[in-house]
Amino acid sequence: MLEVDIKKRLPDFDLEISFACKKGELGVFIGPSGAGKTTLIRIIAGLERPDQGYIAYDGKIWVDTRRRIFLPPQKRHLGYVFQDYTLFPHLTVYQNVAFASMDQGEIEALLKFFGIWHLRNSMPDKISGGERQRAAICQNLARHPQVLLLDEPFSALDFPIRKRLRQEFKALKKNLAFPTVYVTHDLTEALFLGDNVMPIVNGRHEPAWLSNQLEDVMDDYKWMGRFFDSYVPKKPYGYPASESQGRR
Amino acid sequence: MDWLPLYISAKLALITTIILMMLGTPAAWFLAFTRFKGKLLCEALITLPLVLPPTVLGFYLLTIMGPKGFLGQWWRCLVHEPLVFTFSGIVFASIAYSLPFAIMPMKAVFTKIDRRLLESAFVLGLSRTAAFFRVVLPNTVGGIVSSAILVFVHTLGEFGVILMVGGSIPGQTKVVSIAIFEAVEALRYRDAGLMSITLLIICYAVLIMVNLLTEKRQGDARS
Incomplete structure (x- = not known):
C-alpha cells in the first residue's frame, strides 16, 4: 500500500494532502488547473521534496522529513507517465519500451496490447500523439513498477483518441497489481477510471468541488438533451443509428 | 615551403580539442544544471579569454607558467622541465584560450535539453551518470561535435598567446600563424600565401561542417 501525508508551501497556497492507495487500486486526483496535482505526483515520484511529511510503500519509507529520509x-522503482510525451527522441518505440526492461516477450505483448507493435521501429517524432502516449505507458509498465503515476496522460490528445485510450487503460487496469495514482482535470476520465476519486482544490482535499462539478455537468446535459431531441433524428453527427436513438 | 608549422598547429589543435572536450563536457554539464554561489563570476572568468586581448592573456599565462609561477613550478616538479617555450606550455595556453569555445556552446546545448527527459530517465532508474551517457549525450552529440570543431579551428589560428608563452621555436612552438607572420616579415610572400590559403581552406571547410551540423540539429528539433 502507498501511504502519503505531505505538506509543501507553494507560491499561492500550501499543498496539504494525505491519502492511501492499495495495490490494484486506482486513486484519481481531480481538480482545476493549478490545484497542486502535478506537484503532488512529482513529490511521490521523488522529483520534488515536501517541506514536511512522509511517503511509504509497503512499510518502506520513501520520505520522512522528521528522520531526514x-x-x-x-530507488523508488516507479512508473511515471508525463502529461506530454517524454519518449526518448533518439530511440525507436521498441527501444524506448526496452529502455528499462529486457523481457522481449513482455515488451512484444505490451506493444500488441496497445496496438502499436507495427510501429516498433518508428522514431517517436514519426508517430501520432496517441501512439506516443501508448508507448510511454508501455515503457513504464514494462519495468513492473511498484507504483504507477500518471499525470494527465491523455489531456494533450483529441477527444476520440482520448476516449479510446481511456477505454484501453480501463481494460488494462484489471491486470494491474500495484497502486496507481492518476491526476486529471477531466471529470469523465476521473469517474470512468477511478476507484477512489479525490477532488483537490488549492492544495487540499475538497469533496464539495466534485458535487459542484457534477451539478454543472447535469445542467449542461439538460441543455444538450434539448439539442439532441430536436436535431439528432435529422442529422446524427456521426453517432451510430442505434446509439443516437438510444439517447433520445 | 616548410610544412612543419602546419603540423605543429594541427597537433596542438587536436590535443587541445581532446583535453578540452574531456574537461569541458562535465564542466558545461555542471554549469548548465547546478546553481551555486559565485556561478556568475565563474562563468565570466571562463568567458574572459573571448574579450581579453591575447597579449594580456599571454602575459598572465607567462607569469603563472614561468619558473617562478605556481604552474611552472608544479610542472617542473612533475616532469623536471620548464613549461614556457615548450610544446606542453602552448598546450596549456591553448586550453585557457579556447576554454570558452568549449564550455559555453556545450552549456547552451545542455540547457536546451528537455528536463522531463532527464526526469523520465531518473524515474526509470538511471543514475545521473547513466542518464548523461544514455539520454543527454545522444541528444546533444551535434552540439558537442560543433563545439569540438570550433575549439579545433580556433586553436589552429592562435597567434598572440602562443607567441607570448611559446615564442617561435621551430618544430616545438612555431605554429602556422607565427610562420606566416615571419614569412611576411622576411618578404617570403609565396610561402605566406601558401600557408594562408591552406589555413583558409581548412577553416572554411570546418565552418561549413559546423553550419551543416547546426542546420541538421535545428531540422531535428523542428520535426
Whole structure:
C-alpha cells in the first residue's frame, strides 16, 4: 500500500494532502488547473521534496522529513507517465519500451496490447500523439513498477483518441497489481477510471468541488438533451443509428 | 615551403580539442544544471579569454607558467622541465584560450535539453551518470561535435598567446600563424600565401561542417 501525508508551501497556497492507495487500486486526483496535482505526483515520484511529511510503500519509507529520509526517484522503482510525451527522441518505440526492461516477450505483448507493435521501429517524432502516449505507458509498465503515476496522460490528445485510450487503460487496469495514482482535470476520465476519486482544490482535499462539478455537468446535459431531441433524428453527427436513438 | 608549422598547429589543435572536450563536457554539464554561489563570476572568468586581448592573456599565462609561477613550478616538479617555450606550455595556453569555445556552446546545448527527459530517465532508474551517457549525450552529440570543431579551428589560428608563452621555436612552438607572420616579415610572400590559403581552406571547410551540423540539429528539433 502507498501511504502519503505531505505538506509543501507553494507560491499561492500550501499543498496539504494525505491519502492511501492499495495495490490494484486506482486513486484519481481531480481538480482545476493549478490545484497542486502535478506537484503532488512529482513529490511521490521523488522529483520534488515536501517541506514536511512522509511517503511509504509497503512499510518502506520513501520520505520522512522528521528522520531526514529521502529516497531518490531511481530507488523508488516507479512508473511515471508525463502529461506530454517524454519518449526518448533518439530511440525507436521498441527501444524506448526496452529502455528499462529486457523481457522481449513482455515488451512484444505490451506493444500488441496497445496496438502499436507495427510501429516498433518508428522514431517517436514519426508517430501520432496517441501512439506516443501508448508507448510511454508501455515503457513504464514494462519495468513492473511498484507504483504507477500518471499525470494527465491523455489531456494533450483529441477527444476520440482520448476516449479510446481511456477505454484501453480501463481494460488494462484489471491486470494491474500495484497502486496507481492518476491526476486529471477531466471529470469523465476521473469517474470512468477511478476507484477512489479525490477532488483537490488549492492544495487540499475538497469533496464539495466534485458535487459542484457534477451539478454543472447535469445542467449542461439538460441543455444538450434539448439539442439532441430536436436535431439528432435529422442529422446524427456521426453517432451510430442505434446509439443516437438510444439517447433520445 | 616548410610544412612543419602546419603540423605543429594541427597537433596542438587536436590535443587541445581532446583535453578540452574531456574537461569541458562535465564542466558545461555542471554549469548548465547546478546553481551555486559565485556561478556568475565563474562563468565570466571562463568567458574572459573571448574579450581579453591575447597579449594580456599571454602575459598572465607567462607569469603563472614561468619558473617562478605556481604552474611552472608544479610542472617542473612533475616532469623536471620548464613549461614556457615548450610544446606542453602552448598546450596549456591553448586550453585557457579556447576554454570558452568549449564550455559555453556545450552549456547552451545542455540547457536546451528537455528536463522531463532527464526526469523520465531518473524515474526509470538511471543514475545521473547513466542518464548523461544514455539520454543527454545522444541528444546533444551535434552540439558537442560543433563545439569540438570550433575549439579545433580556433586553436589552429592562435597567434598572440602562443607567441607570448611559446615564442617561435621551430618544430616545438612555431605554429602556422607565427610562420606566416615571419614569412611576411622576411618578404617570403609565396610561402605566406601558401600557408594562408591552406589555413583558409581548412577553416572554411570546418565552418561549413559546423553550419551543416547546426542546420541538421535545428531540422531535428523542428520535426
